[in-house]
Amino acid sequence: AVFSRAPLIMALRSVSRLLVNSQRCVLFTASRSQKTAAASPWGRNSRLLDISQFNWRDALDLEGLLTEEEIMIRDSFRTYCQEKLMPRILMANRDEVFHREIVSEMGELGVLGPTIKGYGCAGTSYVAYGLIAREVERVDSGYRSVMSVQSSLVMHPINAYGTEEQKEKYLPRLARGEILGCFGLTEPNHGSDPGGMETRAKYNPSSRTFTLTGSKTWITNSPVADICVVWAKCEDGKVRGFLLERGMKGLSTPKIEGKFSLRASATGMIIMDEVEVPEENLLPKVSGLAGPFGCLNNARYGIAWGALGAAEFCFHAARQYTLDRIQFGVPLARNQLIQKKMADMLTEIAIGLQSCVQLGRLIDEKKAAPEMISMLKRNSCGKALDIARQARDMLGGNGIADEYHIIRHVMNLEAVNTYEGTHDIHALILGRAITGLQSFTVDK
Structure with missing residues (x-):
């Protein structure tokens, strides 16, 4: 039999078109699947990508x-x-x-x-x-x-x-x-500039004592402290540490009144009017500002952790409040703006805590540089203050009521962001490390 080629050619063309269209369909479907998988943790490779359920309470484990x-x-x-x-x-x-x-x-x-x-x-x-x-x-x-x-x-x-x-x-x-105890470094005229301190220590060879004269201010614990670690400039121009005990003649520690921050702790001054301090109360193993700065670095590390604790409280309180608070028939937490704020809060807290763990391990291994501590003190305090302010805003008018606690954290973090090195001073410490240029003072 003789067959016409026309029907065969038409059939082959139909099959070819079907195959091509099928391939295009497969390619498009695969491409879309890949994009979907990339956008969602429950994609086609979910067994590899989603190894555990996300825990917002401990976002980075x-x-x-x-x-x-x-x-x-x-x-x-x-x-x-x-x-x-x-x-x-x-x-x-x-x-x-x-x-x-x-x-x-x-x-x-x-x-x-x-x-x-x-x-x-x-x-x-x-x-x-x-x-x-x-x-x-x-x-x-x-x-x-x-x-x-x-x-x-x-x-x-x-x-x-x-x-x-x-x-x-x-x-x-x-x-x-x-x-x-309390720690006396900051003075009425010298905060971020401790090298300019005016408190003086004069040695008396005959009695083997030091006479301390001067004043310190914004001293946590001073009104109720039993001992004071005080830093003073000696006759050779070097800064040294002394241990002063309550009851020494000429020593007084008046309370600073009218604080709107850190109200649950006592803050005051240390006033020294020719206080006689025995020679054995000198801290002998350090001189210069390396002494007080070593103490401050130790404390700043704890502040980096602590500020994030305050931020966590504010975040958790704002989350629960917006879940419970019904406006326009739905929880506030359903609002996209609220969810965006909470996502930002969670991100900063989680990243900050991971950094703090790393810094702690480096300190334990004696591998931590002071600039690392400055970086995290600055970051934790600044971010915690931002989070507390956002949380206060999320509670609306209730945010200023102390029974919700958030406004107290806001006021406290204003001080925490300032003491033991202000936000900007720590920026200058980092800037000096980055550029090699000192920007604290201008040469005359």
């Missing part, structure tokens, strides 16, 4: 970076903070009252000077210290300030720069919270 001991320390101290400190804070802040017994309670828990080894101290990691700071500042920055001063600004210099006799005399009692 901080828990997985901690040791069992660190988790135990954190959890036990969190229980104390929530059960013992949280019920006190509302009225303490309203009435501007510092409860001295808190220091003794913290001493019983072993959280004062926790990184120091021996002398009744716990000898924990720096990450554990950071976790402690985070938990107490989740309640209040004033309470964390009290703990930070005791641990980093009083116990640390005695341990790092003091004699064995000084360590044995003071550290066990400070660790128990039996005595409370």
Whole structure:
């Protein structure tokens, strides 16, 4: 039989068109699937991409970076903070009252000077210290300030720069919270410029004493402190540290009134009118500003953690409020603007905590540079203040009521963002490291 080629050619062309169209369809479908998979964690390779459910409470798995001991320390101290400190804070802040017994309670828990080894101290990691700071500042920055001063600004210099006799005399009692300390560096005319301090220490060879004259201001704990670590300029022009005890003639510590921040802690001055200090109360192992700066670096590390604790409280409180608050028939949390704010909050907190863990490990390994601490103190405080302000706004009018706690955190973080190196001073520290150029002063 003879067959016409026309029907065959037409059939082949039909098949070809079908195959081509099918290939285009497959390519388009595959392409769209890839895009969908890339945009969603539940795509075609979800078994690889979505290895666990996202936990917004621990967005970058901080828990997985901690040791069992660190988790135990954190959890036990969190229980104390929530059960013992949280019920006190509302009225303490309203009435501007510092409860001295808190220091003794913290001493019983072993959280004062926790990184120091021996002398009744716990000898924990720096990450554990950071976790402690985070938990107490989740309640209040004033309470964390009290703990930070005791641990980093009083116990640390005695341990790092003091004699064995000084360590044995003071550290066990400070660790128990039996005595409370304060740290005097800032002066009425010298805040960010400690090198210009006016407090003087004159040596008296006949009595083997130093005569200290001058004043310090904005000193946490000073009105109720038993000992003061005071920095003064000696006759050779070098800055040195001294241990002053309450009751020394010429020493007074008046309270600063009218604070709108850190009201649950006591803040005052240290006034020295020819205070005679025994030679054995000199911290002998350091001279110059390296001494107080070493203390401040230790404290700034704890602040980096603590500020994020305050931010976490504000974030959690704003989340719950906007879920519960119904406006226009739906929860506020359904609003896109609210969700965007919460996404920003969560991101900054999660990234900040990861950075703090890394810095803590570097400090434990003695690999941390001071600029690293400046970077995180600056970042944590600035971001925490932004988060607290956003949370206050999300609560509307209720945001300024102290029963919701957020406005207290806002006011506290204003001070935390300023003390122990302002936001801008830490920027200049980083700028100097980046450029090699000193920008604090202008050559005359």
